[in-house]
Amino acid sequence: MTDAASAAPSAVVLLSGGLDSATCLALALEAGFTPVALSFRYGQRHAVELDAAALLAASAGVEHVVADLDLRVYGGSALTADLDVPKHHSVAELAAEGIPITYVPARNTVFLAHALALAEVRGAADVFIGVNAVDYSGYPDCRPEFIARFEALANVAIAAATEHGRRLTIHAPLQLLSKGEIVAQAVRLGVELAATISCYDPRPDGAACGHCDSCLLRAQGFADAGIPDPTRYADVSTGGPST
């Protein structure tokens, strides 16, 4: 337990265990917040990302809360239902696809709602989410307008705001960065990149498939930043993603 973990948290950081949320956590720490990291066991096929989240939180010395919520009951996504995760060979191929089947309905609304609950109970006024609206998969709940409206909602939703004057802020510090810029920030902040898992369809040991949307965008980010890709790929014979 470091000081950060024993002090009352001032911010809730949504931490999936991927590159973006790990960078978001590092930015919250750099900005002087005392974060509590929040992850979800939501029925995702890539639950190994929770191990990555636990490792990243421990390494940053921050408290880590894992909440159970079953999004499988709604279905409708390749991440939570019995559907195949689509595989591609390039980011260009991916961009032509529109909103993909890996989209989880209302996921960021659900995740931010839970973060709001934790923020209220713990006395935090700030919530961080690592959404990105530039090099992303077209999910509507990654856009700036979504974040702005959630913040407007948060400030009438909880007693801490309506009765006690606590002003909630939803931070999305990666919102307008390219994947290459996110990688550069992560390197600057000393994020343990090799420990992050972005893959939607990893092996049980965490090795990345190299061909899902998330792997392709991540690999492109390393290429753009000119940083060697530290990702452990399941099948090195295919050479990993071509970027």
Next chain:
Amino acid sequence: MTDAASAAPSAVVLLSGGLDSATCLALALEAGFTPVALSFRYGQRHAVELDAAALLAASAGVEHVVADLDLRVYGGSALTADLDVPKHHSVAELAAEGIPITYVPARNTVFLAHALALAEVRGAADVFIGVNAVDYSGYPDCRPEFIARFEALANVAIAAATEHGRRLTIHAPLQLLSKGEIVAQAVRLGVELAATISCYDPRPDGAACGHCDSCLLRAQGFADAGIPDPTRYADVSTGGPST
């Protein structure tokens, strides 16, 4: 299975199993919607309300989805944590209390977020929630401004709205009714009032404590409506709530 249960749903109705949500379901049916009812196993001490919800949904001939989500991990409420549910003797005593310890942080934000996920997957454009801003316990997420902001959020949050032009509407038909008016509506619509469970601290068999906030408000509603209270109270020797 009636027709309502086998057709594609056009609305999601949040159904706790209490008086308000049961009345809300009946109003959605009366308005011509084909509802799917959504309940949550969220770590509430009064989980027997889920049995009531199942019974009410079956009796109305609508599909019933129960989603698991653990709000206990956040704590902070007498409904989900190891705190005593406060007991009172009258509504007047209750009104002096401010926002009570039975307030569950961000609960309606969380519930509506999950309802939005189900609505998106099932093709529904309408969500019903039985919140009430008149005879209520002072919870901020029961107010009209909260509902309006959630609707504004919903319309930028999901692909169905942003990509496919589906316009989401959040209905809160009980919002401006008194408890007495809600009881009168329930009677008019033939809601099985004796099957509803509103109590925050019921016995395992569903009998109501008679003295929690929710019991007091409910009993006041029956008294105001001039309807005999069909609630089964745990301790009839105390005469139930005095209204």
